[in-house]
Amino acid sequence: MTTGTANPPPAIAVQALRKRFGATAALDGMSFDVAAGKVTGFVGPNGAGKTTTMRVILGLDAPDEGRALIGGVPYGKLRRPLGHIGALLDAAALQPGRSARNHLLWLAHSQGLGAKRVDEVVAASGLASAIKRKAGGYSLGMRQRLGIAAAMLGDPPVVMLDEPFNGLDPEGIFWIRGYLKALAAEGRAVLVSSHLMSELEGCADHLVVVGRGKMIADTGVAELIARSSGGRVVLRTGARAEATTALAEAGGTVAVTGPDTLTVDGLSSEEAVRILNADGVPFAELSAHRASLEEAYMDLTRDSVEFRAATTQTSTQASASGEVA
Amino acid sequence: MSGRDGFGRLVHAEWTKLRTVRGWVIGLVLAAFLTVGFGMLGPMGSQIACDHVNDAPTHSCHMSGPPKDATGQEVDDQSTFVHRTLTGDGSVTARLTAFGGLYSPDGGGSGDPSNPTAGMTSGLQPWSKAGILVKDGTATGSPYAAVLATGTHGVRMQYDYTHDTAGPNVAVTSGAPRWLRLTRAGDTLTGYESADGATWTEIGTADLANLPQSVQVGVFTTSPDFAVVKSSFGGSSTNTGPSLATGTFDQIAVTGQTAGDWTVPAIGSAAAADGGPGALQGPEAVAGAVPSGTGGFTVTGTGDIAPSAPGEGAGKTPESSLAGTFGGLIAVIVVAALTMTSEYRRGLIRTSLAASPRRGRLLAAKAVVLGGVSFAVGLVAAGIAVPAVTAVEHSKRMYVYYASTQTEIRMVVGTAALLAVSAVFALAVATIVRRGAAAVAAVIVAIILPYILAVASVLPAGAAEWLARVTPAAAFAVQQTVTAWPQVSASYTPTNGYFPLSPWAGLGVLCLYAAAAYAVAHRLLRRRDA
Known part of the structure; x- marks a missing residue:
């Protein structure tokens, strides 16, 4: 330094x-x-x-x-x-x-x-x-x-x-x-x-x-959340099936996250609004998803949790073999 | 509290910590109360039983104590003294041709008035004395100088009870008589001895500023009680019995301006003066002098001319007023240890060390505060206990032995130092072990247990002395006022109040323990993760 x-x-x-x-x-x-x-x-x-x-x-x-x-x-x-x-x-x-x-x-x-x-x-x-x-x-x-x-x-x-x-x-x-x-x-x-x-x-x-x-x-908190939020859209609609079909055809990855809620990856909110309007699918609310700090943290540490589990296993083996030796 | 910088502010912080926990303040106040309170238990139990209430009203029943010399020191001053008056400068010379004695090992005298020494065994006591004496009159406790032969300690010069100078270590027998001489020139007396009366060796000199122009000079004999101490586990027992010594002075010469003839105490005269029942039994009945040779005397005496060692039943020693020190000490040890271990217990030590990353200074600041406060507590407690307990003893008409003001100050300041150093010791041990109960137990076992074992008459004298020499309990020597006189045979054991080390050396032993523990604590505190 x-x-x-x-x-x-x-x-x-x-x-x-x-x-x-x-x-x-x-x-x-x-x-x-x-x-x-x-x-x-x-x-x-x-x-x-x-x-x-x-x-x-x-x-x-x-x-x-x-x-x-x-x-x-x-x-x-x-x-x-x-x-x-x-x-x-x-x-x-x-x-x-x-x-x-x-x-x-x-x-x-x-x-x-x-x-x-x-x-x-x-x-x-x-x-x-x-x-x-x-x-x-x-x-x-x-x-x-x-x-x-x-x-x-x-x-x-x-x-x-x-x-x-x-x-x-x-x-x-x-x-x-x-x-x-x-x-x-x-x-x-x-x-x-x-x-x-x-x-x-x-x-x-x-x-x-x-x-x-x-x-x-x-990392800065603002960057982290922006990265985690990464172009995800949350949609509330009564016409779940139609919306899923329309958005999936347009290249989005759609997940059902509630009785009338879908989460869409791979499309911006503007694109999603245009596609739904074009196909005439009704929706109650559409918003760009903002990840919570906790979600962002979970995203960030997912890999290292796996890394931790592996390390734990390795060290257990190491200590076990140590006892044998 | 001086300074807002550096070490001063840490001391200030530690003082604030100490004074803001009520339990600790109570503990320190309690330390003073316990010291005075336990000390008071002594005089509470003081009681003088008078078995001659018929001839004396109760209020005159009191303990008079032994006679005193001019300084206030308790003395024994009993001998058979054949004397005459010498005015101004001069000298006394005498030849001691025989020196023997009798003693009663079973403790009793003869019950037979016609043969008072029946059953006594032949032999001198180590400090049986026969010699020449220059004395300010015959009053008990008056100043003197003497050159004398002893039972087993050779020829010596002694003066004013407490002073003793060794001469040649020879025994006097009829085959090997000894010449003794004392000369007076103004206030200076010089002692000599000689094997043949021709070649003289000086033993020593004494400056007796208070000696008047006219003094009594002559020959004397005396012999202290026979005593054998048997000590074992469970305490010690003392066998004592009376003794007498007989010295034969075949030639006595006095130069200078003499007046009057020899005053010769008759056989049995001391016993007659005593007048009590049994006065015609034992050595007193045969004490006295008879002429021997040309101008000489055979002198038989019993008693001693020496400082008086406090013994059982003879009154209270000044240090007995501080017998409660151990109670105050326990309270101080508990508070000192807890000030450190509670920080570990609560995790507060991390706050303290974060505030003072130089850890050695934190320990030093604690030591300064605990030592200073404990010193003040000890000063107040001992400063109250010594005069208060003595006053109560006096009110109960008990005799309390003499201690000079200087000695009393040493007792009080020494007790304060004992508490202060013990507090630092407890702090150091607490820092090492970090557990309150363990620290308190360790320090009490180190200081107070050996003290109690040493003074409580449960161990043989040798073991008690060893404890009072090598354990931190040696520090209690700082309270000792009684003197182990080399020229007086007595049971000089810790149980009787005699510690093997001098006052400050004894305190020094505790200081060494405290310093060693402090060094370890300092090192551990600096190295350990907090």
Whole structure:
């Protein structure tokens, strides 16, 4: 990687991380960059290495190989780390007997910050009325808010959250999505992990998709959806048979996707309208299909799921033969 | 908290962490209460039984304690002293031609007034003494200097009870008499000895600034109790019995301005003065002096001129006021260990390490805060316990042994340091094992278990001393005020309050354990994934 003065280093650079826990390769050459001003979704199935990657970024776990940099600097070299990156790894990591405010207070003191900054992040978190209560009595949603408040103590340019949607009610999910988008709009880099693509719908601008300890795709959300939607048309009609015949003759691939719904591949919506009108087939609605983020994700990872299954089989055989030897 | 930068802010954060968990604050306050409270159990049980209520109203029934010297040190000062007055500079010279004794190994004296030493065995005690003495009058506890022969410790110069200088290690027999000499020049007394009265060897000098112009000079004999300690598992038993020593001084010469004739205590005079029942039994009945040769005396005495070692039933030692330290220590160990293990249990350690990626500094900040707070708790607890427990003992008319202000400060500061270093030790062990129960158990087994085994009279003395020397429990030596005097035979075991190491060396043993555990904890914390 060449870094000129004109190109500031990425907010987070993950470079060829490898780490084994016993026989398991948790990270197997994980690499990606996270850019400022965007919400980057960090997605993959459970066990794909998301949390381990985040721990390495924070200097908590040491990689066997590779490195992670925050604004070009390894975490261990940061003198006031919370001013460079705010992270929420585990919202349950609280001393139950300590009040939420005192939790933020010690963390602020560790960075040379005072009670005033604590009050600011508390106000932004919406926890002000409950902040003097013991953290042990907090619901999961309140803990997530408290964890995000803690991550924001140092007003960092980079924010990293591990599964912040876990266990949240719809209102909480809505709040976090809005909060993350606002942080990105302020120019911050936001990396947010999830094993459920739907949680990132309408929130993530960019995706880093990972599986089995390595990056599978690094793509913009808009491009990904456009690619997945690829010229598909959804048609609602009472005359299913006629429509199928007409569209198939014109070269489309027609699939029945509901009692009165057809999905057509290979024709644009304009072509489909022209063909149906020409043949006099009635229809109630015709729209260009827009893939959901989840569909796009499934398209993207279909191959790698097969790849994963194969790898699993191979490694099982390998360990079996290892036992024999 | 100094500074908003670097290490200072980590210390600030750790202090905030500690003070914001109510259970820990309660634990630390409890540590002070337990230290004082357990210490109070001692005087609560103090009771003086008076069996002579007929002749004394109850309020005058109290423990008077042993006599004291000018500094407040408890002393024994009983001997048979043949003396006369010397004014100004001068010297005393005497030849000791025979030195022997009797003792009673079965503990009892003779029941027969006509033969008080019947049944006693022939032999000197190691610290039986016969020699010459220059003393500020005959009052108990007054300043003195002496040159003397002992039962088994050779010829020595001693002064003012606590000072002891060895001379040649020779035994005095009728075949090998010994010449002893003390000279006074102003405040300086110099002791000499000689095999032949012609060639003199200096043993030592003493500066006795408080000695008046006129002093009593002469020859004396005394002999401390016979004592044999049998120690085994389950405790130790002590056999004691009275003893006496007889020294024959065939020639005595005094130079300088003397006045009056020799004052010679008659045989049995001390016993008569005592007057109690049984006074005519045992050594006191035969103590006294008779003339021997030309101008000499044969002197028989019992007792000692030496510092008094606190023994059972003789009053309370100052350090007994800190007997509750182990209780406070347990509370401090629990809090110190939990401050670390709870972070592991909750996953909070990752938040802490993310806030302080330089991990060694995190451990150091915790150690500074826990050590500092524990030191303060110990200072308050011991600072209250020592005067408060002593005051209650006094109110119960118990005798409490003397300790200098300097020694009391050392006890209090030492106890605070004991708590502080133990807290750091517990923190380090907690960092290594990462489990609260395991860490607390390990540290209590390391510090408090050997302490209790050593002092609780369950082990043989050798095993107890070994524990008090090589385990972290050695640190309790920092509370010891009693002195193991080399010139006094006594049972100097941890059970009796005597630790084998000096106060600061004992604390040093704990410091070594804490430092070793800290080094391992530091290394593991830096190397392990969080």
